[in-house]
Amino acid sequence: MQVDFDGFAGIRLIGDAIGQPSDPAILLLHDIAQTRRAWRNAADALVRTGRYVLNMDLRGHGDSEWPLDGQYNIDAFSNDLRALLAQMSRRPVIIAHGVTGWLVLRALAADAHKLAGGLVLVDPASSFSADIDGICDPRIAGALDLTSAIGILSRNASGFGIPVSIISGDKIERDVHRVHDGLATATVDGPADHNIALESHVPNLTSLIDGIQANLACVYRLGGSTRTLRDMMGCFATGVTVVTAMAPNGEPIGFTANSFTSVSLDPPLLLVCIVKDAQRAQSYTSAGHFAVNILQADQQLVSSHFAMKKDDKFTDVAWRRGEYGNPIICDSLGHFECETFNIVEAGDHYILIGRILNASFESWRDPLIYYRGKYRALDFK
Template identity: 30%
Template sequence: MADGAALVRGKAPDGTGFIRAGTGAPVLLIHGVGMSAAIWEPQIMLMQNHFELIAIDMLGHGASPLPPENAGVSDFADQAILLLNQLGLDRVAVVGHSMGALVAQEIALRAPSRVSSIICLNAVFRRPPELAQAVRDRAAALGGRGDPSSIAATIARWFGNPIPADLADAAATARTALESVDAQGYARTYRLFASADTAHVDRLADLSVPALFMTGSEDRNSTPAMSAAMARLAPSGQCLVLSGEKHMMTIASPQKVTQQIIAFLDKVAAVSARAAIDPAFDVIEFRRALGSFLTGVTIVTTIGAEGEPRGFTANSFTSVSLEPPLVLVCIAKKALGHQAFSTSRGFAINILSEDQKAASGIFASKAADKFSSVAWQPGQTGNPVINGSVAVFDCDLEQLVDAGDHSILIGRVHDFTHNGAQPLGYCRGTYITPGLSQDALAAAPPETEVGAILENEGRVLFFEAADGSCQLPAGHGLGAANDARSLRGKLAAKAIDADLGFLYAVWDDATEASRTHVYYRGTVGSPRSGDGQVRFVEIERIAELTIADPAVRSMLTRYVRERTEDAFGVYVGNEVEGEVRPLAKPAPALHSGHG
């Protein structure tokens, strides 16, 4: 450390060792397996004039105590959060290298209010089978303190063999750390590291903070593909690959790495400052509000540079002009297919039908061969046209427009087709199939009890009986307005103008197998006065009503819960037992293009 630097080496009450230096916004630094807080010395020297740096010794490293024998990533995250508490730091940016990057993710997922952003350097994610086995083999073969053969193999893997002259100092620093680390602490941590590459596979979508995933182009163990995959899953993720760098780029090229760290932290701070000026604008709520717009679902296709078909799922499609015929679709700049689509001569937009929900999911995924799952043929311009689509617009690329984190592809329609099939819809993160309710309504037998939960401005319509109990509108079959026994007849008799929407519950009587009950969700106009039997009840007060039918009472309990969560399902079974099936499997965020 440079002379005169305001550096404090400390030990927390629980025995955790740490280094503290600098002034400014606090940044927590977490090293990788076999290192210690001191490995961050280059970053501390470069950042201490603008940031407060806290470099922690992970469990089993430096001055810190050993981790549990079968430790989890959460043990290391808990250690770091406890240190923040002891130092009186409410909110920090977290920078983690290798194993430290996994700990950084865990902290952000467990305590998002404590983290302003994370930077994951050379992080591992879903190792390929052969690489995963190699790491497990190394973990199993670990010897005692300062095992020379293991250290030599690690240094060669990190820096090359022979070590290039310009990396000799960095290799010596890493070797010294490996020779001095506690053997038991190293072994326990490395065993965890060997399996922790899947620790956050299903959780990165919940990583709410800004996240930078940075690695080197030559890192064979924490590959660029891994960082790209994590950045795609994290809602505010970015990927950055440093050309020519390997796994220990933090000490091999500290100037280059630290410049990128500072640039990202400054960018996050600038965005936060703008948000503070206009605190009413909430990005997460903005995304949810956009999701309220019911759209269709498309698969956008093109031909790549090598002649291969490429495609992604999107609902960011709209018409632009009739003369000339122009349409547009958006693709995320971080999408794997962005290069192919932004440099192509054209593309096709395939509007999907209700029967093509599976294809939508596949093209929104990272499947290796998406086109093997669909029947397709070249359109007039050569772009892939998917069979069975409701409509297809085959386009030349008219204009590419830069728009924030997306690119807008404006296409001049060269050819188009369409048919009368039911389109697939998308709203609030869920696929919508409008044909489901229409078909079910038409198919209901006349003796089926058909009822409805009809809502008006946060209230639900009930018919009140003489004894004070309440019933939902229901009748024998859907029927017509002139059929007094049917649902429509009973609504018409009370001058109720209702719109029946989506199927909500279907059940059979446990004792009367021939009796089927079908209930729908819907809306109703403003209440009419003069009919004492018609009652509108606020959703939150439905539980107070007396409802004789236990099956209807149970259904309404579910409705109140799902209405609050804005996530509806369809109940199928009998009045005693059954299951709630989601209207659709929650779908990816289709407004962002996936390559």
């Protein structure tokens, strides 16, 4: 399945998602002057070992966007990677080929443990092929200068908070503690050999990934990775709701939420949580009234639709006004209409507590379930 992510400055990054999203995640990154096609056979082989693989084109390569401003310096590439990793639901093991390994090291230098579970550098190289016509933007050759960057990165590549391994030809270095020392002996002086089929590395890659992922225990301590904490929160299965309200200008607004719970029966209270920097967050906290729509099993598309960042979310959705003017999603399992009872600021969220004014549900419908980043269905066996 083709997927797209927002890179640095909104650049569109295109790739393939292969396998089951619930399986351990792998991010494949091709060398400069290559495309994701170079990893295609290896990606299929990794999926057969029980991995979920994202195989991406870098900016200016293949199907990803070729920026009009020609931004192809090392910071542009590394910021793309940080943006991509921030949008993934789990920390992947990253496998980078050739020069791209240096770009990944730059992207992860400050907080690797928050973004990735491990890193495997395949045939690290000091330069890239000059034969780039057709498959990537020819402006890359003049814009991406690695000469000085490699020296800086190699001196600062130790102390990573994630396992780093290197495959160079037939040699494998596992759990490299001083990354710059390992790179000094493993880096090819010149471009990586693109005639070597990357799928030939799969047996070694599988062995390295097994070791990395065996040590990726989901343990969180105060001050640790927020990604780990989010993954652990995702282990609690929930229903899915769409919270709706009328904005001050009379426009219907809504967002998908699973942070919803009952609070009290007397008085009848419920709560939902809103990220403070979410689109239109202030509109919900100032609306005075809101509705919580509980989605049923056939409304996965509705959930995904209201999770998107766009202004008019109601154009293609069947809805009606409730008794108190709130948008009610048609065919949902049930809904609550509320007046705002209290708003509590808690960390990076607002807790919106509502007094329930009316509610209804259709008992013959089954709920939409969300667990570990994936929609699920009830099993009555």
